[in-house]
Every structure is written in C-alpha cells, then in structure tokens.
Amino acid sequence: MELEQKLTKVYEIEHSLQTLMTLCGQQDGIPDLNETPFRVIKAFLEYTVGYRENPTEHLEKTFDISQNDPIIVKDIEFYSMCEHHFAPFFGVAHVSYIPDKKVTGLSKIARVVEGYARRFQVQERLTNQIADAVQSVLKPKGVIVAIEAKHLCVSSRGVKKEEAKTFTVVSHGVYSDNPQLRSEFMMAIK
Template identity: 50%
Template sequence: MYHAETTDQLAALTERQLELIGEDPTREGLLKTPERVAKAWQFLTHGYGLDPEAILRSALFAEDYSQMVLVKDIEVYSLCEHHALPFFGKAHVAYIPNGHIVGLSKIPRVVDVFARRLQVQERLTLQIRDAIDAVLKPEGVAVVIEAQHLCMMMRGAEKQNSHTTTSAMSGVFLDQPDTRAEFMRLISG
C-alpha cells in the first residue's frame, strides 16, 4: 500500500518541517512521526492512483429502470489544496438511468477517488458529476456536497459553525424543475 521510496522522501521532508517549527524530531514522542506522516499523506491522497471511470465500468449493468437512483449521506474526507487541512462532510449523488445502472457501492467509491486528492469542494462536486455522466450516460446527474473546512475553522476566519454546500447537476436535473425539486426534497429528509 505504501511506496517505500516515497515514504522515505516524505519522512525526510516531515523531519525537516519539524525542525523548522522548532521541534526536536529525535525526542521520543516524535521518533516515528515522520514515517507516520509520510504514510498518512500517501493514504489521504491515494485517489491520484485510481481511475474513477474504470471503477464505474466494473459494475455497469443493462437495466430498464428510469427512475431516480440516489445514494445519500456518503461520508467525504478530503484535504484542502490551499492549506492541506481536512474538510469533511456528506455527498449526495443521484442519477436517472438511461438503459444502464451501476453497482451502488461504486458511487461512494467514485466520491472517495476524487476526495482522496488535494481538492477544492467546488471541483470535487464537478468531478463526481462528470465521471458518472461520462460512463453511465444517464438522463441526468445531481451531486450536492455539504462540508466543514478546517482551514476556515482552525485558522483564517475561525468560524466554527460554518458549512459549505456545493451542487453540480446535468440533464434532467437542470431541465426539469420537478426532478431537481424531488432530489432536493429526498436529500433534506
């Protein structure tokens, strides 16, 4: 799971960062921290090595179902690309099939692929929509992400109760207000 050379290089960088902030990386509590941080970075950014479209294609099934499919409350954990601090929340993803459905577990996996990269919430929302659109070619896709950003809570504005909501829609979710309203009603319930 962890690339040895990458782990060594990241650990060396982490050790230097500890020195730069005035810490002693040789003290007992920090001895293994550089390696742990290196492995954490690899885990938290493993989405770069995954192909979201291949994940969707691996469980694509012909099916004559034409009503909304919604997977809601998908946990999202990502890192803000501006400060490398976490943001976290929930994603709600729906699509209207057009002759094909996808295995339900593949929707959260696609969310994770994009979330496990340095991100901004706005791009994350679009990438999820676009991957589902590209592979399933559905009648429409809707994605809403609600998240809290530690870069706004721990530093900068320091607003503890702020939430950010983003949405990206295509097809019938844009063209048919009733379909969009049904989606919004289902995710708020």
C-alpha cells in the same frame, strides 16, 4: 522511479518534516516523535490514494434494468485534503441519476466519490468530477451531485468559523432543465 530514488525522496521529505516541526517550536530529542515524519508520509500516501486509480472504472460494471425514476445514493461519507492548505475537509456527498438504459451497483457510486475525494482537492472540483464521471460513463438522462462539507482550513485557522459548512451542487441533463426534479432531489437529501 527506482526504489533507491524513492527512498532518497522519503529521507529528504522526512528531514524536511523534522525541520518544519522545529520551525513550529517542537524541541528535538523527544523519542516519541522520532517516527512522526515517516508516519506523516504514510498518512499522506493514504490520504491521496485516489491518484493511483481511475474512479470512472468503478462505473463500468452495469446492469440492464428498466428504471425511469431517480436513483439516489445519499450521505456518502468522505474525507479529503484541501489542496491550498493541506488541511482536511470532510462531509457527505449525495448523488442521483436518472438512468437511460443502464444502472450501476450502488456501491460503485460511493467508490467514485472516494476515488476523487482521496486526492488534493477543492470541493467545487470534487463535485464536478463526480457528476462528470457518472454522466460520461453511465450516460443517464440526468445526474445531480450535492456535497456538504466542513473545511478545517476555515474552522481551525484563518477566519476560524467552527460551524461553517460549504454546500456545492452540480447537475447535468434533465436535472439542469427541470426545476421540479432538482427540488425533489433537494427534499430527498434533507
């Protein structure tokens, strides 16, 4: 898209955001809010930076290390945006895999989480995308991903349950077949 077309879209969105602010009851003419629509656009571009990358590419850097036991990266903080309400949801992801022949850098797991979280999302899809990425690129004996998150669309609107959290789990390979491995993972992330 040409620069002129992009700028036209930005101006249209700014106008729409100003209309939304007025609809919500915001009075015109408050100087401190003149730049709010543009700041909102910039924020949304940051919230959705994951669309402008392929998170699986982070996993392509591997090392030939003999490892038969699980590798667990836990408490990976993330922030995402609910695709239904454009309300934030945030929490932690826990990722474990049992390598077959190769491992990746620990930070690469966190980058995959970040890459998929920084999109309009639902937690269930996010959990699946992370597990599927690790499975497809690293081809481990098994992978399991658990996410615990707080959704502002649940706590600050609608049902307004402030303490509610959502927990999702996806597993592949030996983590799907072996209840003891799943149990060990769940104990490790507590």
